[in-house]
Every structure is written in C-alpha cells, then in structure tokens.
Amino acid sequence: MKAEQFQEWVDNFYGRRGWLELDIFMRIGFLSEETGEVARAIRALEIGRDRPDEEAQSSEVNKQALVEELGDLMGNIAVIANKYDIELADVFSEHRRKLEQRFN
Numbered sequence: 109m110k111a112e113q114f115q116e117w118v119d120n121f122y123g124r125r126g127w128l129e130l131d132i133f134m135r136i137g138f139l140s141e142e143t144g145e146v147a148r149a150i151r152a153l154e155i156g157r158d159r160p161d162e163e164a165q166s167s168e169v170n171k172q173a174l175v176e177e178l179g180d181l182m183g184n185i186a187v188i189a190n191k192y193d194i195e196l197a198d199v200f201s202e203h204r205r206k207l208e209q210r211f212n
Contacts, residue, residue, distance in 0.1 A: 111196035118186040132191060139184040146181055149174040 109117075122128050130138075151157070152170045165173075189196055 111200065114182070115186045115190055115196055118183050119190050122183070122187060128187065128190075132188070135184060135187055135191075139181070139188070142177060142181040142184055145177045146174065149177045 119128070149170065152165065153167065153174060156164060186196060189199060
C-alpha cells in the first residue's frame with residue numbers, strides 16, 4: 109500500500125469510528141502510548157519479556173506483534189498528518205532531504 113492510500117484509508121476508517129473527532133492532544137497521548145508498545149515489542153524480540161505470568165512467544169509471533177504496533181503508530185501519525193493537511197510522502201521526502209543535507 110502506498111503512503112497516500114494508507115492516509116486515505118486511515119481517514120475513512122477512523123472517521124467511520126468517530127476517532128477523528130478526538131482532540132489533537134488526546135491523539136498525541138495515543139501516539140505516545142503506541143510508541144511504548146513498539147518499544148515493548150522490540151524488547152520481546154531482542155531480550156524477551158522474562159515475565160513468569162506470560163508465556164514466551166516465538167520470534168515470528170513477536171515480530172508480528174511489532175508489525176501490528178508499528179501499524180498502530182503509523183495510523184496515529186497519519187491522523188496527525190491528515191489533520192494538518194500534510195502528505196506522508198512529503199514527510200518521507202523532507203526527512204530524507206534533511207538528513208542527506210545534514211550528513212553529506
């Protein structure tokens with residue numbers, strides 16, 4: 109799926125659920141929460157959870173959890189970009205331009 113397709117899908121799906129009506133500061137809170145969940149998924153992949161109340165998962169299951177959490181993170185980023193009428197493709201290009209200018 110291309111960035112613009114993802115943004116449009118997020119706008120439609122989240123809109124139908126009423127999630128776009130939430131205050132932008134709530135959205136930032138969700139973004140922070142999802143960032144923590146990405147960190148947790150990476151920890152599970154790299155060093156495991158080491159929790160007696162949780163069953164150890166396979167590397168494949170942990171990787172799929174990371175894919176899902178990255179998707180949740182990207183969904184929140186798309187909502188924020190859409191709110192301010194910013195194309196994700198432009199975000200990707202600007203990030204690349206900035207780093208290439210800074211480090212080349």
